[in-house]
Every structure is written in structure tokens, then in C-alpha cells.
Amino acid sequence: MSRWEPNARGRLEQAALELYTERGYEQTTVAEIAKRAGLTERTFFRHFADKREVLFAGAASLEELLVATVAELPESASPIDAVTAALEAAAAAFGERRAHARKRQTVITANAVLKERELIKLASLSAALADTLRGRGVGEPAASLAAEVGVAVFKVAFERWIEETNQRDFSHLIRESLAELKAVTAGT
Template sequence: MGRWEPNARERLQQAALELYSERGFEQTTVAEIAKRAGLTERTFFRHFADKREVLFAGSETLHALFVSTAAAAPQSAAPIDAIAAALDAVASVFQDRHAHSRRRQTVIVANAELRERELIKLASLSAALADTLRQRGVPEPAASVAAEAGIAVFKVAFERWVGETDGRDLGFFIRESLDELKGVASGN
């Protein structure tokens, strides 16, 4: 096992997802993940704090994309439109990642600790979006309501997308869910 193996992080993520799918999250050890990836446990811990974080790597990138896109929306954009722009940008990140996302979601749904971690991630994202909207001059409670609604749209759309078998992309489900939200809000 070489110390400076190329693509170590990606190999560890792939090995972990395979093992979690095969054996379950609880039954899989860091040693097994490292071995499957052809790396050492020490290398694992250079990249991840624990075996849970393997599934949540990249959250910071998603968080930054959500916030920066909402912040960059035209100042004239309504709060929900700034959030919609962020949702569109995030959908592009998941292009060509359907199988991986579906597998990851299956592992998360099967474990209460991972579901809790996912909810914490979404709550943190909502708070950051609300803060971004406030910085754009959106008052409370409108900033928090728009941010929470945007995360609800993302969550519903993502869950529908990972269950999808027709090849429609995440953006389709985001737009559809956003239209549903606007319909509910307008009483249609």
C-alpha cells in the first residue's frame, strides 16, 4: 500500500459506499474501508474524521454553491427566485451522479445516525441561505421562510430524483417541486 496513492479520497469514498451497501453502515469498519481501497487506516484518517463523514464529503462545496449563487442573484430578484437560482446551480452538480446518489441515499435512509446527520446538514444550509437573504436586504421572517421553503423543495426533489428510473435529471424535479410550492402559496 503506497503512502501517496493517487485518488485516495475518491477510492475511500467508493470503497465505503460499496461496503455500506453490502454490509450496512454499522457493520463496516474503517479498517475494512481502507483495505478495500488498497490504503491504510492512517490514510483514511488523513481524509475523513470518521466513517460517517465519508458520506458527507463535499457538503462544504454544495453549501458554498448554494450561498454564492443566492448571493449573486440580481438584487431585483424576489427571495424565492434567488433561492431558485441556487437550486438550479446545485442541480448541475448532481449531473451524472444519479447511481451514486441513489446508493448513498439508500445507506443514509437505513441508519438513524446518518439520517440525523443529513437533517443537520440541511438545517445548516437553510440557516446559511436565510443569512444570505438577510444580507440582500430581505427582512425576517421572509428570509427564513424562503430559505426553509427552498431546502424543502431541494429535499423533496432530491428524494423523488433518487427514486427516478426514467432518466429525468434533478433539475426537472426541482423545477416541478418549486412550481408546486408556488401553486400552494398562491392557492392554486
């Protein structure tokens, strides 16, 4: 093993996803992930708190992107328009990562502990969005409702995006899911 090679974090993420896909989450150890990445366990723990977190490495960046997008919008933007803009920014950030997202989600769906962690991360996204909306002067319950709806739309669109075979882009699926939500709430 070399002492230093670039992109240790990315290599650990890739190695973990490969092993979780091949062997299953429960059957994979941190030592095996580190070995596959050509690194040490100590290096693994410099980057991740545990073997679950390697699958959620992008959660903080996603939250930062959503919050920054909402915060930078003109004050005239409605809460739902602000959340929609944040979701559009997130969709753009996912770009060409559909295959990776699909593999990652397969691993998460197969394990209750990982599903729980995913729900915690989604709740954190919702709380951060609601806090940002409140910081823009949006009162309650509007801030919390817009944030929760945004996360629900994100989740539904994401699931459709990774499952679809016709390769519509994530942004399109977000807009479509929002339109469906509006139709449901309008009673049409």
C-alpha cells in the same frame, strides 16, 4: 499498500459506499474502508472525522455553491428567485451522479444515525442560505422562510430524482416541485 496514490479521498468515498451497500453501515469499520481503498486508517482520518462523514463529503461544496449563487445574483432578485437559482445550480452540479446518489441515500435511509446527520446537514444549508439572504438585505422572516422552503423543495426533488425510473433531470424536478409548492400556497 503504496505510500501515495492519487485521489485518496475519492477512493475512500467509493470504498465506503461499496462496503456500506454490501455489509451495512454498522457492520463496516474504518479499517475495512481504508483497506478496500488501498490506504491506511491514518489516511482515512486525514480526510474524514469519522465513518459517517465519508457519506457527506460533498456537503461543504454544496453549501458553498448555493451561497455563492445567491450572493452573485443581482440585488433585484427576489428571495425565492435567488433560492431557486441556487437550487438550479445544485441540480447542475449533481449531473450524472444519480446512481451514486441513489446508493448513498439507500445507505442513509437504512440507519437512524445517518438520517440524523443528513438532517443536520440540511439545516446547515438552510442557515447558510438564510444568512446569505440577510446579507443581501432580506429581512426576517422572509430570509428564513425562503431558505427553509428552498431546502424543502431540494429535498423533495432529490428524493423524486433518485427514485424515478423515467430519468427526468434533477433541474426539471426542482422546477416541478416549486410549481407544486406555488399551487399549494395559492390554494389551487
